[in-house]
Structure formats: C-alpha cells, structure tokens
Amino acid sequence: xxxxxxxxxxxxxxxxxxxxxxxxxxxxxxxxxxxxxxxxxxxxxxxxxxxxxxxxxxxxxxxxxxxxxxxxxxxxxxxxxxxxxxxxxxxxxxxxxxxxxxxxxxxxxxxxxxxxxxxxxxxxxxxxxxxxxxxxxxxxxxxxxxxxxxxxxxxxxxxxxxxxxxxxxxxxxxxxxxxxxxxxxxxxxxxxxxxxxxxxxxxxxxxxxxxxxxxxxxxxxxxxxxxxxxxxxxxxxxxxxxxxxxxxxxxxxxxxxxxxxxxxxxxxxxxxxxxxxxxxxxxxxxxxxxxxxxxxxxxxxxxxxxxxxxxxxxxxxxxxxxxxxx
Numbered sequence: 001x002x003x004x005x006x007x008x009x010x011x012x013x014x015x016x017x018x019x020x021x022x023x024x025x026x027x028x029x030x031x032x033x034x035x036x037x038x039x040x041x042x043x044x045x046x047x048x049x050x051x052x053x054x055x056x057x058x059x060x061x062x063x064x065x066x067x068x069x070x071x072x073x074x075x076x077x078x079x080x081x082x083x084x085x086x087x088x089x090x091x092x093x094x095x096x097x098x099x100x101x102x103x104x105x106x107x108x109x110x111x112x113x114x115x116x117x118x119x120x121x122x123x124x125x126x127x128x129x130x131x132x133x134x135x136x137x138x139x140x141x142x143x144x145x146x147x148x149x150x151x152x153x154x155x156x157x158x159x160x161x162x163x164x165x166x167x168x169x170x171x172x173x174x175x176x177x178x179x180x181x182x183x184x185x186x187x188x189x190x191x192x193x194x195x196x197x198x199x200x201x202x203x204x205x206x207x208x209x210x211x212x213x214x215x216x217x218x219x220x221x222x223x224x225x226x227x228x229x230x231x232x233x234x235x236x237x238x239x240x241x242x243x244x245x246x247x248x249x250x251x252x253x254x255x256x257x258x259x260x261x262x263x264x265x266x267x268x269x270x271x272x273x274x275x276x277x278x279x280x281x282x283x284x285x286x287x288x289x290x291x292x293x294x295x296x297x298x299x300x301x302x303x304x305x306x307x308x309x310x311x312x313x314x315x316x317x318x319x320x321x322x323x324x325x326x
Contacts, residue, residue: 017100017269022092025273026241027057032277033244033284040288057241061234069230072134079133084228084235087126091242094119098249099177099258101268108174113165116173116250117158120205123243124150127207127214130236131224142223145295146214149204152302153211157201159310163187163194163317164254173250177258188255190320193313195255197306199279202247203286204298206240210290211298244283248276 012018031046031054038045046053071077097112099105105112124146131143164187165171168179180186188195204211215223228236252258252275259268293301 012106013096018096018106019092022095022242022245023238026238026245027061028054029244029248029276029280030057030241032280036281036284037288040285061238064234064237065231067230069232072136072227074135075227076133076135079129080227081232083126083130083133084232084239087123087130088235088239088242090119090123090126091239091246094246095242095249097173098246098253099174099268100249100272101259103178103181103258103260103268104174108172110175111171113161113171113173113176117154117161120246121150121154123205123239124154127224130228131214134224134227136227138220138222139224139226141220142214142216142226145220146207146224148295148299149207149211149213152299153201153204153306156197156302156306156310157205159307160194160197160201160313161254163191163313166314166317167191167321173253177253177260180257181260186255186257191255191313191317193309193316195251197310197313198251198255199282199286200306202251203283204302206243206247206283208283209287210293212292213295213298216292244280245276247283248279251279252276 014020034056035045035053046056049056049059071080094116096107097105097116099108127146128143131139131141131146134140134143164176164180167187167190168176170176170179176187203209207214213223215225220226225233225236249272252272256275257271259272261271261274
C-alpha cells in the first residue's frame with residue numbers, strides 16, 4: 001500500500017541508512033580515527049568513556065551542546081548563526097546519494113556526482129563565510145585560507161572523479177557502483193592514479209594534516225572556527241565527522257565497488273563498513289606521516305602537480321578503454 005511505502009521511505013531517511021545511522025557511524029569513525037592516530041603517535045587516545053573509549057565522541061558532542069553559546073558582539077549574526085547549520089546539512093545531503101546497503105542510494109539521479117561536487121564546494125565557501133562573519137583576525141585568515149585551499153584541490157578532485165564516470169558512462173554514483181558490480185572489476189584497478197589524487201584532495205577537503213592550513217592551531221588558534229562555541233561548534237564538529245564518512249564513502253563507491261564484494265553472502269553494509277574503515281585508517285596514517293604545508297605550497301603544488309596528473313589519468317584511461325574495448 002502507498003502508506004506502507006511512504007512509511008518505509010521515511011524510516012529509511014530518518015533511521016537506516018539515513019540520518020541517525022549516518023550520525024552514529026560518523027561518531028564511530030571519529031573514535032577509530034582518534035584511536036589509530038594516537039597509536040601512531042605512541043599515545044592512548046580515548047580510553048575512559050565506554051569500552052576502550054568508544055563513547056568519547058558522543059560525550060564530547062553532548063558536552064559541547066550543553067556549553068554556553070557565546071556570540072561576540074561584532075559578528076555578522078545572521079551568517080554566523082547560519083553557517084553551523086548549513087555546513088552540517090551539506091555532507092548529510094551528499095551521503096544520501098551514496099550507496100550504503102546496496103547498489104542504489106537513497107536519492108539517485110543522473111548527474112548526482114556533479115551535485116555532490118557542488119555540495120563539497122559549498123562546504124569550503126561556508127568555511128570562508130564562517131571566518132569572515134566572525135570579524136576576528138584569526139578567523140578571517142582561516143576563512144581566506146579555506147577559500148584559497150579550495151582553489152587548489154577542487155579542480156584535480158573533480159577531474160579525477162570523472163575517471164570512474166567515464167568507465168561507467170554515467171554521472172550517477174549508483175550507476176558507477178552497478179558498473180563495477182556487473183563487470184566484477186573495481187575502478188581502482190584501471191585508474192590507480194585517479195584514486196591517489198582523490199585521496200590527497202580529500203585530505204585537503206577534510207582540512208587534515210598536512211592540509212589543516214585553514215584551522216592551524218599553532219598559527220591562527222583554530223582558524224575559521226575560533227569564535228564558534230557551544231551548540232554551533234558541536235554542529236561544526238559533527239559536520240566534519242560526517243564529511244569523513246562522505247569522503248570514505250564516495251571513494252568506496254567510485255573506486256572500490258561500493259557496498260559490493262567478492263563474497264555474495266556478506267551483506268552490502270558489511271562491505272561498506274570494511275572498505276570505508278580501511279580508508280579512514282589510510283587518512284589517519286597520512287595525517288600522522290606529514291607536517292603541515294604552507295598555503296602557498298599547497299596551492300602551487302596542486303596546480304603544478306595534481307592538475308596535470310588528473311588530466312593525465314583521464315588520457316591514460318581513455319587509451320586503456322580503447323585498448324580493452326569495454
């Protein structure tokens with residue numbers, strides 16, 4: 001019946017694999033990231049709240065939500081209040097277009113990959129607006145760095161996304177996953193260069209070392225987030241956790257076959273969790289290996305190396321497709 005279909009769609013959107021599930025998995029991935037990163041630095045990481053500290057991200061979120069929300073008198077209040085809410089909705093909306101339990105996402109249409117790129121660009125714009133509206137010198141510098149950094153990584157990342165799209169002949173993330181499943185072949189095997197470029201670009205998108213330039217604590221306090229506190233900071237931190245899920249989920253869908261695997265009896269959600277967890281560990285490992293770049297090094301390096309390499313991987317892929325005649 002129509003009401004049963006509507007109820008199922010509502011439950012899928014709100015609970016599984018929708019909003020509640022995505023928030024839970026985002027907090028879990030934050031714990032995995034913090035624990036693994038701490039081990040790489042010979043530290044303990046979260047250990048007290050819950051078994052092995054697994055509930056520490058939840059405790060941190062509740063603590064921030066309960067703290068006093070302070071707004072400096074000089075901020076642009078409308079933008080300052082809107083940024084935390086909007087920056088949370090961007091990765092959450094994009095995650096609805098990534099297959100998690102099967103080969104179809106909750107929201108799938110031709111061109112949804114372009115829409116995801118647009119949403120990720122909006123995140124960088126919102127970071128700039130958050131810093132600019134704070135009218136704080138550290139926040140302003142952080143916001144400007146976020147905007148400049150986006151000019152460096154957005155182009156090679158978007159071009160590298162086109163590799164799997166060319167293979168599948170579609171700009172739909174779900175159809176790219178279906179192409180890999182039907183051919184029994186992950187895109188990374190045909191396009192490893194594009195995979196590497198996307199990993200580097202996502203480190204910048206996530207503002208993680210060595211690209212934590214917009215919020216460099218040792219230079220500009222917390223960058224564009226300096227003046228945010230209480231509930232606003234809680235939403236921003238949750239948005240960053242969801243963005244980590246988005247990054248690992250999108251790379252999984254485009255290059256690693258999405259929630260499909262060589263053993264059919266293993267459910268799709270298990271494959272999704274395994275693959276995305278591996279990517280979270282890769283992001284954490286790279287974060288521990290490198291020191292922070294300067295903003296000029298990041299932007300110039302992206303245009304000198306990542307952009308030409310991203311174009312090269314498209315050319316190589318076209319030649320390979322012509323030879324294999326897919």
